Amino acid sequence: MSHTTSSRKRTLITASAASLGALALTFAGAAAAQAHVGVSTNTSEAGAYAIATVSVPHGCDASPTTQISIKIPEGIDAVTPTRNAFYSVEKVTETLDTPITDGHGNEVTERVAEIVYTATTPLPADQRDSFELSLQLPENAAGSTLFFPTVQTCEEGEAAWVQIPAEGQDEHELELPAPGVEITEAGASSHDTEEAETAEAAEQNNEGAGGQSALAITGVTLGALGLITGAFALLRNRK
Template identity: 60%
Template sequence: MHSRTKRPLVMGGTALVGAVALALGGAVAANAHVTIAEGTVTAGAYEILTFSVSHGCDGSPTTEVAIQIPEGINAVTPTRNGFYTLEKVMEDLATPITDRHGNEVTERVAQVVYTATTPLPADQRDAFELSLQIPEDAAGQTLYFPVVQTCEQGETGWVQIPEAGQDAHALDAPAPSVTVLAATGDSGHGDTATVDTAGHGEETAAAPAADQTPLVVTSLVVGALGLIVALIALLRRPKKA
C-alpha cells in the first residue's frame, strides 16, 4: 500500500532528540535496542538489512514498527511478515533522477511501516527484513535508520544519532545503523579470478583421472577375462549321473 503522508521521525543532535524521546514517553530498556544485524555493508551493493525488535515498551506489546529510510536510498523491498501489514510511505524527490533502465524516478520510499495484526508480546522478539541498494557514494559513512516502535501503551523512538566523536553506545535510544565500506576496485576481477581459479582447480583435479584411464580399462579387461575363464571351467565340469 502506498501513502503520500510521511510519518514524522526525528533525526538530529542529542539535545533535540533527547527531548523528543522523552516526549514519546517510551521507556528504554538497557542493552536491548532495536538493531540491524548486518553491521557493515558495501557501497553500491544490494543488501538485505535485518531489523531486530527484542522487547516491548516497558512491558507493553508492540503494535507497529516504522522504519525511516535515509536519503540516497530510493527503492526498498520489504520482506513479508505474517503477523503484520505493510505500508510504504512515499515522498517526492526534490530532483527527479533516471534509473539504470532509463526510467524517470520522481519519488522514493521514505518509510516502511509494519503494523501488527497480532501485537508482539513484550517478552518476545521479531525481525523485519528490507532489501535495498546502498548508495555508491556512501563509502566511509554511517547510515542511520531511525525507528519508532509503537506499543499498546506508549512509544519508544529509536532515533538518537551521535554527534561527531560521540560513542553511539552511550545513547539511551540510538537509531539502528550500518557502516558503509568502500567497494574494492578489483572486486570484479576478484570474482573473475575466483571463477578462473575454480576452473583451473577442476582441470587440475581432472588431469590425474585422465592419466589413470588406461589402468582402469586394463583392470576391467582383466576382470572380464577372469569371469569368462570361470564360466568355461563351470561348463566343462562333468555332469553328475
C-alpha cells in the first residue's frame, strides 16, 4: 500500500468517526429537548384522594425556570400544594357558577383554579424539579383524561404546556402537550393501576432518556453506513 493511499484511508476513517460522533450528539440533544412536562398520580381511581406530581425536566432551551403555573381541571375544587424550599406558592381561586356543598355540609362558593410556584432561586436549565398537589379526583371522571395545563416561565421566554389533543388525535403530535392523567374506575385493583403507571413511566422514559439511546443507535448506524461507503470509494480509487 502506498503512502498516499494509506494517508487517504486514515483521513477517511477520521472524517467518518467525526461525522458519527456529531450525528450521535445531534440526535441525543434532540431527544433531550423533546422531554415534556408531565403529571403522575399515586392513584388514578375516580373519587380517590391523590397526590398529583407535576414534573419539569428542563428549562426553556438554556434559560433557568423562574415560575410554574399549574391549571387545575374542572371538577377539582380543593387543592393543597406541597411546600418547595426554592419557591413561594400561591393559590388562585375563582367563583363557582353554582355553589356546592362539601363533605362537611359547608357551602362552597369558589374553587382553586390554579397553583403558582414562583422561584426564589431559579431552577437551572439542566436540572429538573417536581411539584406535588394533594387533591380529590372527580367521582364521575372514570374513562377520561384530566389535563393540568402548565405554563413554565423562564428568565428568557416561556414554555406553555397547554395543548390538549382533539378527539382521536395522538398527543405525541403536539409540540407542547398539557400534562394529563387517565382516570380509572373506582375500585380498580392496585395491580392494574401499577401496571398502567409502569407503562406510562416507560413511555415517558422512551421520550426522554430512553429516546436518546434509540437516536444514538440511529446515529451509529448512519455513521457505519458512511464508513462502508467511504471504503468502497477508496477501493475504486485504488483500482
